[in-house]
Amino acid sequence: MTANTGKPARAIPGQPDMWVLVLFEALVFTAYFAVYLFHRSAHSELFLRSQARLDPRFGTLNTLLMLTSSLFMLRCVQASRAGAIRAAMTSALITGLLGTAFGVSKITEWIRLVHGGSGFTSNEFFEYYFFLTGIHFLHLLIGFVAIGVIACQLRRRERRSQEVVETCATYWHTVDLLWVLIFSLLTW
Amino acid sequence: MNAQAKRRALIVWLILSAITLAYLPLDSWVDSQGTYRASSVVTTIAILLALVKARFIFREFMQVRNAPTLLGRLTDLWVLMIGAALLGSYFLGLGHVS
DSSP: OOOOOOOOOOSSOOOOHHHHHHHHHHHHHHHHHHHHHHHHHHTHHHHHHTTTOOOHHHHHHHHHHHHHEEEEHHHHHHHHHOHHHHHHHHHHHHHHHHHHHHHHHHHHHHHHHHHHHHOOTHHHHHHHHHHHHHHHHHHHHHHHHHHHHHHHHHHGGGGGOOOHHHHHHHHHHHHHHHHHHHHHHHHH | HHHHHHHHHHHHHHHHHHHHHGGGGEEEEOOOOOOOOHHHHHHHHHHHHHHHHHHHIIIISSOGGGGGGHHHHHHHHHHHHHHHHHHHHHHHHHTTOO
């Protein structure tokens, strides 16, 4: 622990193990993205025709929701660090609500696509689309657990572990980071 | 809570949101004959914008900016690696057009 000298200490945000997980996850997703892009450029007509069935407004809205949730998660961490527990709890709650809005929007988009005849087995593009967005959705659900852990820590007030709060926040930002990449690759 | 840190986070969020909205005009896959055409320029811009956003998220939201230099270098290396992997895969795939 560093004494408060007025300057931010150069410490790893959260537990280092979480960063190992983050970089590992990022590498796994990079492999998925690389395979997807290879096939996309090799079969561009099919992929672009399928991509055109996606409504870019959903992707844009979802990205804005995730980015905003990350902003509030950062505020939660900053408030917790400053001992402003009520503000931290409010930011964690808003993060959770924005994540929920993202989830509802994603499910709505899936339903709309399936009703429009574009399901998982429709073609190669939609296999990638549902696989990548599905895996990401799973990460989102785990992210809700992370927010729950943060809320539990904040309720402990003085006995809370700032390291655990930052570790869970790092996970949530990873969910945002992965979505930003998925949005860019699948929608455009 | 530090007001300066709060303002900085808000500015970063505005930049990231603006980049997200900048994707909308990129949606131009169909040519005048109604055929779907891949545009390497559009794909490259989309990937580069994603990498810029990823670096912003790492440094500002994930607070790597205030972390030890090694973590900053590792995340920068990751951004470069994913950029090379994505652009490499895309252009490699163009050589296998079916």
